[in-house]
Amino acid sequence: MDLNIKVNDKNHLDIGGADACDIVEEFGTPTYVIDENRIRDNYNRFYNAFSKYYPDFKVFYACKANTNLAVMKILESEGCCIDAVSPGEVHISKMLGFSGDRILFTGNNITNDELKFVHDEGAVLNIDSVSALKRLAKIVDPEGLKISFRVNPMVGAGHHDHCITGGVMSKFGIMGLEAVEVYSLAKKLGFTPVGMHSHIGSGILDPEPFKLAIESTMDIAGKVHQEAGIDFEFVDFGGGVGIPYTPDEKLLDLDKFAEINIALFKEKLEEFDMATPTMYLEPGRYLVGDASVLLVSVNSVKESYRKFIGVDAGFHTLLRPAMYDSYHHIVVANRMDAPITQKVDIAGNVCESGDLFARDRLMPDVEENDVLAILNAGAYGFTMSSNYNSRPLASEVLITDGEANLVRERERFEDLYDKQIIPSHLK
Ligand SMILES: Cc1ncc(COP(=O)(O)O)c(C=O)c1O
Numbered sequence: 001m002d003l004n005i006k007v008n009d010k011n012h013l014d015i016g017g018a019d020a021c022d023i024v025e026e027f028g029t030p031t032y033v034i035d036e037n038r039i040r041d042n043y044n045r046f047y048n049a050f051s052k053y054y055p056d057f058k059v060f061y062a063c064k065a066n067t068n069l070a071v072m073k074i075l076e077s078e079g080c081c082i083d084a085v086s087p088g089e090v091h092i093s094k095m096l097g098f099s100g101d102r103i104l105f106t107g108n109n110i111t112n113d114e115l116k117f118v119h120d121e122g123a124v125l126n127i128d129s130v131s132a133l134k135r136l137a138k139i140v141d142p143e144g145l146k147i148s149f150r151v152n153p154m155v156g157a158g159h160h161d162h163c164i165t166g167g168v169m170s171k172f173g174i175m176g177l178e179a180v181e182v183y184s185l186a187k188k189l190g191f192t193p194v195g196m197h198s199h200i201g202s203g204i205l206d207p208e209p210f211k212l213a214i215e216s217t218m219d220i221a222g223k224v225h226q227e228a229g230i231d232f233e234f235v236d237f238g239g240g241v242g243i244p245y246t247p248d249e250k251l252l253d254l255d256k257f258a259e260i261n262i263a264l265f266k267e268k269l270e271e272f273d274m275a276t277p278t279m280y281l282e283p284g285r286y287l288v289g290d291a292s293v294l295l296v297s298v299n300s301v302k303e304s305y306r307k308f309i310g311v312d313a314g315f316h317t318l319l320r321p322a323m324y325d326s327y328h329h330i331v332v333a334n335r336m337d338a339p340i341t342q343k344v345d346i347a348g349n350v351c352e353s354g355d356l357f358a359r360d361r362l363m364p365d366v367e368e369n370d371v372l373a374i375l376n377a378g379a380y381g382f383t384m385s386s387n388y389n390s391r392p393l394a395s396e397v398l399i400t401d402g403e404a405n406l407v408r409e410r411e412r413f414e415d416l417y418d419k420q421i422i423p424s425h426l427k
Pocket residue numbers: 062065083106165199201202203204238239240241282283284285286379
């Protein structure tokens with residue numbers, strides 16, 4: 001089994017050297033627990049796999065997966081760069097010490113003010129449409145400004161339809177067919193286009209679509225190089241590498257994946273006589289997904305038409321199961337040796353029938369006050385959480401070599417209305 005699960009000698013879940021039960025005692029539930037060393041290991045495994053075959057390689061962490069400041073700081077200290085998709089992500093990255101040249105901004109449907117903000121922060125703009133290109137030319141001085149374009153490689157893949165970002169139905173990027181024209185227009189406007197970007201989707205464990213996307217993106221880049229005279233400083237193939245969520249899923253063989261894709265990349269560079277641009281990849285999930293668990297407490301066990309295990313979190317805490325029907329493996333953190341005895345539904349505390357973490361899940365006997373650990377919660381977990389049902393956001397704890405530090409306080413009730421204003425006639 002490729003899931004990241006460790007058990008200590010008390011038969012409790014071990015998270016980065018800390019006992020899950022001790023964490024719950026100190027910080028309560030629901031709490032996201034982040035293992036610092038796992039993030040560092042994931043980053044280095046990823047970086048080394050590709051740089052071994054192509055040293056001119058950079059990792060841009062897709063921080064939409066997890067913008068916890070400690071997580072971002074860890075990756076900053078490893079030398080990682082940032083894939084940002086909003087001015088907020090650019091702001092956070094700058095605040096944490098990422099210089100503008102370490103931030104690639106890939107916005108979709110952004111306003112002039114946002115374009116200007118990102119430009120003024122010094123991030124590199126990866127343009128998504130001709131509309132954005134023309135607007136940018138009017139609001140900043142285009143002369144010599146290095147930019148890049150996101151292209152649609154007409155290859156899409158992902159763990160769910162909502163997570164497929166290439167192909168005819170996708171709102172992202174410019175068409176390959178118009179690329180020569182768009183890069184030429186950018187040059188005419190005074191810009192210096194130096195990059196090409198594509199991203200086909202998220203949560204992909206099959207290597208084939210990546211190969212097809214690299215081939216297609218490089219065919220577009222080669223044509224743009226030859227027909228629009230663009231010398232690429234970088235080509236960015238986005239993120240999307242999946243992680244195992246179920247016990248049956250296997251980790252991608254990263255070394256083989258890197259070897260095959262870099263051979264293909266080099267072949268294409270040679271075919272189009274393209275020198276050696278830096279290769280960028282933008283993993284989000286791969287770097288942080290299996291580095292966190294969400295700890296929740298069982299508060300009720302109900303036998304009605306089905307058996308429900310009720311916990312003190314819901315889809316406001318972790319949306320993926322409700323939104324994508326995503327599988328997250330769930331273990332009883334305080335009795336890791338308990339044998340499987342039953343099939344149950346694991347339900348959250350939100351007033352919606354779809355608020356389930358698992359349906360018909362094989363589990364041991366579960367009792368009130370047990371602690372459940374929802375695994376692989378590090379990517380698109382906290383960042384997609386909300387205050388729905390007026391539930392305060394969960395706390396986050398970072399484990400460093402077994403030591404626990406609170407890195408986000410649990411919200412208080414006051415935080416639920418902190419930004420609201422009651423007009424005077426209602427006071
Ligand atoms: C442009 C871009 N890059 C990178 C990513 C990261 O994806 P993942 O977390 O699947 O690696 C995403 C999200 O799908 C994205 O939209």
